[in-house]
Amino acid sequence: MKDLFGQALLDYQNGLLTGTMNAVEDLITSTNISEADVLPLSYLFRSHKDMPKLEQKALELAKGKILDVGCGAGSHSLYLQGKNLEVKAIDISKGAIVVAKQRGVKDAVIRDVLEETNSYDTIILLMNGTGIFQELVQVSKYLKHLKSLLTSQGQILIDSSDIKYMYEDEDGGFWFDANANYYGELDYFLSYKNENEVPMKWLYLDFNTLLTACTSVGLRCELIIEGEHFDYLARITNS
Ligand SMILES: C[S@@+](CC[C@H](N)C(=O)[O-])C[C@H]1O[C@@H](n2cnc3c(N)ncnc32)[C@H](O)[C@@H]1O
Numbered sequence: 001m002k003d004l005f006g007q008a009l010l011d012y013q014n015g016l017l018t019g020t021m022n023a024v025e026d027l028i029t030s031t032n033i034s035e036a037d038v039l040p041l042s043y044l045f046r047s048h049k050d051m052p053k054l055e056q057k058a059l060e061l062a063k064g065k066i067l068d069v070g071c072g073a074g075s076h077s078l079y080l081q082g083k084n085l086e087v088k089a090i091d092i093s094k095g096a097i098v099v100a101k102q103r104g105v106k107d108a109v110i111r112d113v114l115e116e117t118n119s120y121d122t123i124i125l126l127m128n129g130t131g132i133f134q135e136l137v138q139v140s141k142y143l144k145h146l147k148s149l150l151t152s153q154g155q156i157l158i159d160s161s162d163i164k165y166m167y168e169d170e171d172g173g174f175w176f177d178a179n180a181n182y183y184g185e186l187d188y189f190l191s192y193k194n195e196n197e198v199p200m201k202w203l204y205l206d207f208n209t210l211l212t213a214c215t216s217v218g219l220r221c222e223l224i225i226e227g228e229h230f231d232y233l234a235r236i237t238n239s
Contacts, residue, residue, distance in 0.1 A: 001092070003093050009095050011023065013102055017102075031189065046075050064120070067120040068080070071100055078103060087107065090116060121153070123150065123155070129158035134200075143236075147238070153237075157234075
C-alpha cells in the first residue's frame with residue numbers, strides 16, 4: 001500500500017493549518033462496477049452535524065471503552081472523546097494516524113484490527129465498516145476476532161449497504177452472474193494527484209448476509225436503523 005489515502009489526509013490537514021487549501025485535491029475512487037467518482041477530502045473531516053444519521057446513531061449508542069476501527073482522520077473518535085468517553089483509534093494508514101493525532105485524538109495507533117488485543121465495550125466500524133473484511137470468505141475470521149475483543153456485554157456497531165441496486169438495469173432486472181462471487185465484493189481503485197493506489201478489495205454486505213455470518217460464529221445481530229439508500233446500521237453482540 002502506498003498510503004495515498006493517508007497522504008491526501010495529511011495534505012488536507014496541512015492546508016487547513018497553513019491556509020493553503022489551493023494545493024489540495026480530492027481523492028478519485030472507482031470500482032470494477034462503477035465509474036470514477038470524487039471523494040471530497042472534507043467529508044473525511046466531517047463534524048457530527050454533517051455525518052449521516054446512521055453514524056450519528058452509532059455515536060449515540062457508543063458507551064464504555066471504545067475502539068474506533070479504521071478511524072481515518074478520526075472524526076468519530078474526536079466526537080466521542082468530546083463526550084468524555086475513552087476511545088482508542090486504530091488504522092492501517094500511517095498518514096491517517098498522524099492526522100487523527102494532530103486533530104486531537106489522544107490514543108491513535110497504526111494497527112491492523114487483526115493485531116488488536118485489548119477488550120472493549122463498544123467497537124465502531126463506520127463508513128461501510130464491512131469494507132475492512134474485504135471478501136465474503138474473510139467475514140467469519142474478522143467477526144471471530146472482533147468477538148474476542150468484546151467485553152461480555154459489549155457491542156459492535158457497524159454500517160454497510162446492500163449494493164444490489166448497482167446491478168439493476170432499466171427494466172428492473174439484475175445483471176449479476178448468480179454463479180460469480182457475492183455481489184457485494186468489489187475491486188476498489190483509488191487515485192490521488194494522478195497517482196494510483198494498489199487496488200484493494202472492499203466488501204459491502206447486505207444485512208441478511210451479515211446476520212447469517214454473525215449467527216454462524218455465535219454472535220447476535222440486530223438492525224438498528226436503515227438509511228435512505230439501502231444502507232443500514234447494525235449492532236452485533238454476544239448471543
Ligand atoms: C472508508 S475509510 C473510513 C474512515 C473513517 N472511519 C471515516 O468514517 O471517516 C476506511 C478506513 O479503514 C482503514 N482500514 C482498512 N483496513 C483496515 C484494517 N484491517 N485495520 C484497520 N484499519 C483499516 C483504512 O485505512 C481507512 O482509513
